[in-house]
Amino acid sequence: MLLLLRLSLAAVCGCSAVAVAQEPPAPRAADLSLWRDASFQKRLQESYLAESDVEPRLDPDDRDQLQSVYELLGKEQVEAAVAALQQLRSGSKNAVFDFTLGNLHYQHDRTAEAMACFEAAIEKFPRFRRAHKNLGMLYTRANEPRKAAAALTRVIELGGGDAATYGLLGFAHGSLDDPLAAESAYRMANLLDPGTMDWKMGLARSFLKQKRYADLAALCSALLAKDPGRGDLWLLQANAYLGLEQVKLAAENFEMADRLGQASADSLYLLGDIHVNGGEAELAVDAYLRALAKAKEGPADRAIRGVKALVARNAHGPARQLLEQVQQQRGAALTQTEQKELLKIRARLAVAAGAGEEEAKVLAEVVALDPLDGEALLLLGQYHARTGHPEQAVFLYERAASLEKFEADAKVRHAQLLVQQGKYGEAVPLLKRAQQVQPREHLQQYLEQVERLAQSR
Numbered sequence: 001m002l003l004l005l006r007l008s009l010a011a012v013c014g015c016s017a018v019a020v021a022q023e024p025p026a027p028r029a030a031d032l033s034l035w036r037d038a039s040f041q042k043r044l045q046e047s048y049l050a051e052s053d054v055e056p057r058l059d060p061d062d063r064d065q066l067q068s069v070y071e072l073l074g075k076e077q078v079e080a081a082v083a084a085l086q087q088l089r090s091g092s093k094n095a096v097f098d099f100t101l102g103n104l105h106y107q108h109d110r111t112a113e114a115m116a117c118f119e120a121a122i123e124k125f126p127r128f129r130r131a132h133k134n135l136g137m138l139y140t141r142a143n144e145p146r147k148a149a150a151a152l153t154r155v156i157e158l159g160g161g162d163a164a165t166y167g168l169l170g171f172a173h174g175s176l177d178d179p180l181a182a183e184s185a186y187r188m189a190n191l192l193d194p195g196t197m198d199w200k201m202g203l204a205r206s207f208l209k210q211k212r213y214a215d216l217a218a219l220c221s222a223l224l225a226k227d228p229g230r231g232d233l234w235l236l237q238a239n240a241y242l243g244l245e246q247v248k249l250a251a252e253n254f255e256m257a258d259r260l261g262q263a264s265a266d267s268l269y270l271l272g273d274i275h276v277n278g279g280e281a282e283l284a285v286d287a288y289l290r291a292l293a294k295a296k297e298g299p300a301d302r303a304i305r306g307v308k309a310l311v312a313r314n315a316h317g318p319a320r321q322l323l324e325q326v327q328q329q330r331g332a333a334l335t336q337t338e339q340k341e342l343l344k345i346r347a348r349l350a351v352a353a354g355a356g357e358e359e360a361k362v363l364a365e366v367v368a369l370d371p372l373d374g375e376a377l378l379l380l381g382q383y384h385a386r387t388g389h390p391e392q393a394v395f396l397y398e399r400a401a402s403l404e405k406f407e408a409d410a411k412v413r414h415a416q417l418l419v420q421q422g423k424y425g426e427a428v429p430l431l432k433r434a435q436q437v438q439p440r441e442h443l444q445q446y447l448e449q450v451e452r453l454a455q456s457r
Helices: 002-013 038-046 061-075 080-091 095-107 111-123 129-141 146-156 163-175 177-193 197-209 213-226 229-244 247-259 265-277 281-294 303-311 316-333 337-353 356-369 374-385 390-401 405-418 426-435 443-456
Strands: none
Touching: 061 080, 061 281, 080 095, 095 111, 095 129, 111 129, 111 337, 129 146, 129 163, 146 163, 146 405, 163 177, 163 197, 177 197, 197 213, 197 229, 197 281, 213 229, 229 247, 229 265, 247 265, 265 281, 265 303, 281 303, 281 316, 303 316, 303 337, 337 356, 337 374, 356 374, 374 390, 374 405, 390 405, 426 443
């Protein structure tokens, strides 16, 4: 408020003043909310314990009882050992029994039972580092990244920051869509264990999520220099090149992954898109066909998009080749929507080839499949208008005009047919309605021309 007042006075006095944005004052250390946080208070109380105190102590009786359990395990009497531990843990406050039973369940893939035991061990002895770590690993395997991150972070707080803990923490943060935290954890894992590829791949994926494409490309180059047979690295680097708009390098990587037999259908469709945009129709259709062969099931929408892209580039031969393969390989598995799309594309290809009768036949099939397909109704109407059947054309235009999405275009087509017949007065109301539904500058100009012709008559 004071700054605003000074500026106003300067303006009244005719003086010049420059407003400088000021940072808010930095908080004092004593004002930090950390000191009042309940979890911080708990950690403070725990700090009275020795840092090495991350394992429950065993008295002689506990040690003897645990030894008897180990003897049962040595004789491969696992169920007897489990029963003995269950009895021991129920009558003892020592977390070691819970932890040992949890490990037995863990080794025999009894995940829920193992989690319950580790959680009980931590409740009895909150600083039990091994219990936190095993629980973190179980949460990771159970796809519970938030719980995994909390448990693994606690391990690090208790001084247990080994490579596996950091690496799994990076995985958890990546699953929680926090790539920055994942990067930090994966960097520590790589520092402590530079030989494990999982941590390097995790770091690479964190770069991808952060859109740090240059860092990702450089890391992939270093890894590929050591292991050029990994298709996933070629694909990751291809994504980096796409982000850097280096599409030719991306295409080379997609090809390399395919030569290694590790390309996905999506990567091959992307390769086809790159070739289409580069004007290389033959290479594009080759990539699309490989993608179609790899994705033997599922929707054919990506292949159909490839056909449309080729048609848009006037690559009619390759487009027809891909279209025929889609129909041949998918056949009856095509959805009604996909069948309609392919029929309409076939009609456009027929027009381009001058095969008018084939065009009409295909469009009639589309309308039979879906009588409310406005685009097909318009195209079929245009065909009849060109071939001297105006009554059929008008009938189709009126059907299309009854569909809200196609009303404007249908009325324009109908009006154009009337203008060709010299019926200017009848065309004007149709054009006015079309302009009302979907205003367009060129349509307004056309309407004014038709109105003048109608008045001159």
